[in-house]
Every structure is written in structure tokens, then in C-alpha cells.
Amino acid sequence: MSGKELALRQGYELQEYRIESTLGVGGFGLTYLATDTNLNLKVALKEYLPGNLALRREDQSIAPKSDDSVDTFKWGLERFLDESRTLASFRHPNIVRVMRFFQANQTAYMVMEFVAGQQLSDWVRARRPVDEASLRGVLLPLLDGLGVVHDSGFLHRDIKPGNIFMRDDGSPVLLDFGSARQAGASELTAIVTPGYAPLEQYHTHGKQGPWSDIYALGGVLYWLVTGNKPVEAAARVRNDPMPPAIQAGDRNRYSEALLTSIDWMLIPAEDQRPQSVSEIKAVLQGNQEATQRVSEITQRVAQTTTGFAAQSPTALAGGFTGVVLDREVLKKVEVELTKHIGPIAPVVIRSAAKKALSISQLVEAVAKDIEDDALRGQFIKRFANADSSTPVSQPSRPSAPSQIPTALAAQRFEATVLSKAEAALSKHLGPLARVVVKRAAMKAGDESELYLLIADEIEDKSERKTFIRKAMASRE
8 A cells, every 4th residue: 555545534533633745755654734723823743654655545544554563663753752742952043943733633743843845945946056155044044954853862854855945035944854853873774865964874873973964964965955866875885976066067157166065964884974064064164174175075085086077988987096097918818817717707707806006906906816827927027027116025825815805704794794795696697706705805804895895896886876775685
């Protein structure tokens, strides 16, 4: 049954509220346009109804779908009430106001101010390109409101253009706190709006905090400045294809401080982003020390990532080094390596090229997959003079070389984890998946990084994104 089929019918009366229409359907419940018949006032009424856990009975009451869902449903209901109580305490003109909350129909309801105006996307459409003064007129009030939310110990977790309304007087208001949760909770459900959600929101144990909302707001700003939706966070971690705002934005229209702030907010690594809205405001308000610090951070990140600016149609660059390796030489290495390890060679070369500082380093890295010691040595010698930037060291002679990668991988991850990853990847790479997973397991720090590493070998970008989403979801 769809969300709208679960919705209360038009005209249904709930205490002093009369349902007029359904405004939205989400994973945690439904939002209605309703009329407060006592005050003759339009309100937004949110109903707790997690579709994966509960259903609506004929008498309109809500009940868990099964005995297994009872405890989770009750826990969520208590959180809904706790959060309603906290959100009702917020007093800021740029945050939607929660007027009251109550229990009925075996569930709970939150009554919010109904905001008359336009979604940000509609407001922008008639004003593009938005000048910096107008953009700051949207950004600064939202930052102030978000600061109130964060100071209260909460996160919004779903900031996107669709959740920002522009009132008829031109002031912005942040809507839909249905995904809001207390910061620092031991487990936070995965909330993902592609392009706006940071990577830490793709799985339940991600390190979510104020910086997560800051990433999302940075995504909104990037869209406002460039006209393009940001690239999904999961696709930016290892090989970022998204041009930074400092390049994609119009430098004649937007200041360096604004564009650099957007890039800072959108850094994939959460610990390198601004940790509070006050840090962003310091840069936007012209604090020279803060501006210099942000410039250094964004430049350092750009130098350690294969970003848009580092890519070249005639070169292959390292995913973390920004170093350009000669494509013709790489092709020769690939041909030679194929003689030793077969058709997996192109995948191995591509993976190593993202981290190597020179051809010599790449050759040493891929040579580890050649089991015979003598052949491995000959392979390395063949390309000893491929570049002069890094001397080639002779490899040590390990015992039972063919078993070392497998043994190391097994020490780092349980067999079930590796088997699951291999099964998922084999749908894209076939039998090559086993080798790719084995190699990635020797580098990955945890299971999330393992999946990011192996996803890097999926050529099709859309398939890569889908793979990462499914992998993260399956681990919850």
C-alpha cells in the first residue's frame, strides 16, 4: 500500500483539526494540510507512521505490522514525542514553528506552522542567476536558524532545496524536521538525499554531527551558484569528478570567500569540514584569519584528490596523489602484466595508478600479484628505467607468495564479510571480483572503506553509485 493510500481522508477530523489534503509522504510518516477549526488557521499536521513498521486499521488507528515490529514502533513513537517536545521549544523566524503535539489513533501528531510561499527551487527559477547579496540573504538566516537547532543538540539531517521555503516576504524558512535526531546518538538511521547527504549518512554508524547538516547546506549553495546538483557523496570519496565551486562559480558574480566556503562545506571527509555554523559565518563576515585557514584546507584537499581540475583526457592520475602517469607506459605495463596474471591486469593497473607517485611505484605495487619470484623480478627490471623520479627497489622474496594476500585479507576481515563483498561485486566484474576484493581487503581500514575500494573498479558511474547504496543499506 502506498503512502497516499495510508493517508487520512480529506475532511477527517482529529481533535480540532480537519484534514484538507496530503502535503507529503516520508519514511517516518505523513504530513497533511489541515485547518485548526478553533482558530480558523491553516496548519501542517505530521503523523507518525513509519511505513516499514506500521499500518492503518479500518478505524484509522495505527498498529505495528507484526509482533517483531512492536518494540521498534514504540521506541520510534517515544522518540517522535521527545523530538516534538524539543522542536516545539525552538524559537527562530527561519525555522518552521512547532505549535503543539498530541497522541491519538494509537500514534502521535505534530502541529506545525503552515508556510505560505514557494519552494526554493521555484523561487530561484525566476531569479537566476542569483546575485551574491540575494544568496547571502537566504544563507545567513538559515545558518542562524541551523545554529539554534545544533545548540539544542539536534541535527536536521535532510536539508535540501525541497525543504527550504521562501515566504512571500522573501525570508527563508527551514522545513521538515521529520528526520531530525539528537546529535551523538549511538546509532542514527541512514538518511540519504543523493547530492545533499554526506557519506556519513549512508549508514547507521556514520559519524554524524553539525558538520553533516553543513555539508547538505553546502550542497544547496553549490546548486544555487552553479545551477547543477552536487555529485552524490558516495561517488566523490575516492575519485571526485565534481568541479569545485571556486572553478564552477562565476568569479565576476561571487566572491572568493563565498565560493571557498562552499567548497569547505562540501569536503567529503567530515573532520575537515566546518564543525559549526559559526566557523562558516566567520569566513563570510570577512575574518581574515578564518579565510586564510579555509583557503589552506581547500587547497590541501584539492591536492590530495583526483578532482575535476586534475583530470586529463590523455593521462591517468592517482586518486590520492594528483600525479599524472604516462598513458603509453601504463599500457606497456598492462600488456606485460597480462602475460603473468591474465585478464585481471587492467583492473589491477587502474587501481594501482590511483595511488602511485611514479611508474616505478606502480610497477612494484602490481608486481605483488605475480606469484613466481623470478618472473616478478624480471617484470620489475623491465620497467626500471620507465621514469627517473623514484628508484626501483628489489622486492623481498616472501615464502609462499601466492598465499600471502589471502592470509592478510583473512586477518583483517571475517570470511563472511569477504564472501559477501565478492558476491556483490561479481555481478559487475564476474570472476575478477575475487581478486579485487582480496586486494582491497589488504588496504581497507573497515568494511565501509572495503566497499568503497571495490566499487572503484565498476566502470559505469550509475552502477557504481547503486552498488554503494545497496552495500551500505545491506549492512544496517
